[in-house]
Amino acid sequence: MNKSSIQCFLFILLTIIVTIIPRSNAQGEVEDETEFSYERNHETGPEKWGKLKPEWHMCGKGDMQSPIDLRNRRVRIVSHLGRLTRNYKPSNATLRNRGHDMMVRFEEGSSIIEINNVEYQLGQLHWHSPSEHTIDGKKFALELHMVHQSSNGSLAVITVLYNIGRADPFLRMLEKKLSETTDPNEERNIGMIDPRDIKFGRNKYYRYIGSLTIPPCTQNVIWTIVKEVKTVSRDQVKLLRVAVHDHSNTNARPVQATNMRVVKFNRPKYS
Ligand SMILES: *[C@@H]1O[C@H](CO)[C@@H](O)[C@H](O)[C@H]1NC(C)=O
Ligand SMILES: *[C@@H]1O[C@H](CO)[C@@H](O)[C@H](O)[C@H]1NC(C)=O
Numbered sequence: 001m002n003k004s005s006i007q008c009f010l011f012i013l014l015t016i017i018v019t020i021i022p023r024s025n026a027q028g029e030v031e032d033e034t035e036f037s038y039e040r041n042h043e044t045g046p047e048k049w050g051k052l053k054p055e056w057h058m059c060g061k062g063d064m065q066s067p068i069d070l071r072n073r074r075v076r077i078v079s080h081l082g083r084l085t086r087n088y089k090p091s092n093a094t095l096r097n098r099g100h101d102m103m104v105r106f107e108e109g110s111s112i113i114e115i116n117n118v119e120y121q122l123g124q125l126h127w128h129s130p131s132e133h134t135i136d137g138k139k140f141a142l143e144l145h146m147v148h149q150s151s152n153g154s155l156a157v158i159t160v161l162y163n164i165g166r167a168d169p170f171l172r173m174l175e176k177k178l179s180e181t182t183d184p185n186e187e188r189n190i191g192m193i194d195p196r197d198i199k200f201g202r203n204k205y206y207r208y209i210g211s212l213t214i215p216p217c218t219q220n221v222i223w224t225i226v227k228e229v230k231t232v233s234r235d236q237v238k239l240l241r242v243a244v245h246d247h248s249n250t251n252a253r254p255v256q257a258t259n260m261r262v263v264k265f266n267r268p269k270y271s
Helices: 003-023 046-052 169-180 234-244
Strands: 076-078 085-087 091-097 102-106 112-115 118-128 142-149 155-164 187-193 205-211 219-226 230-232 264-266
Touching: 091 169, 102 187, 102 234, 112 155, 142 234, 155 234, 169 187, 169 234
Parallel strands: 076 264, 155 219, 155 230
Antiparallel strands: 085 112, 091 102, 091 187, 102 118, 112 118, 118 142, 142 155, 205 219, 205 264
8 A cells, every 4th residue: 555545544544433433322412512512692502502513403493302490380290100110230330521521431231220111221420510400490509310221222311409518429439530530532430330329219200201401402301300309519519510621610501491291290199
């Protein structure tokens, strides 16, 4: 091979690598978040996400988008959804700095949540601050998203909300790793992580059908927002923000129109 054909070959190889890697699975969400921002009225801000790429068009056009405001006056109270059934196990995990958030990715297969007799595997979790969902218009300090995927690719997110207060034990365990993983798109192994260390109430929760809250804003995501609000320290919220150093003080998408959607609130009958 002569020099120019080697260059050509390397160029093609690089193109393949660059196009394939960002698609590697983060449960349908983009992994390189540098192409969009959270700045209001900015050319890459939340109002413009749907126009930035053809495959992100749902962010602008979808009528089942997330997050939304959960209005207690308008929820439909039910008891038939039952206690959340989770079967989580410790799993080898990595921590990735996605540019706007920090993501813990789990090895496949170990942790399962069951909704309507369908099993969804826990693939990754990440945090938004302040919260993306609001309850009666109230924002919380932090929101955890645990993103699960079924064997046919459908998505279910379990969400925990946090007020400022006592430190969160799960985040405490990750603090050192979070402060070390500061380069955009850096990903490092963090060993065995037990998602059962994330405690959340499993009887009372909101349920509705929405979308991913970052591009490509894929719809038909089953959302479960746990009613019990946990606490996190101010320093922990700050650590998550500083680690990504995207010069923004938020990574929360503004609330979207609820449109005709029904939000259910599940609570056991006799409590
Ligand atoms: C976890 O994954 C890393 C990187 O692939 C590997 O080096 C390590 O041995 C694994 N640990 C366990 C407990 O499987
Ligand atoms: C995947 O399975 C779920 C549950 O059985 C079903 O509701 C959904 O329509 C399926 N999705 C696709 C993309 O086939």
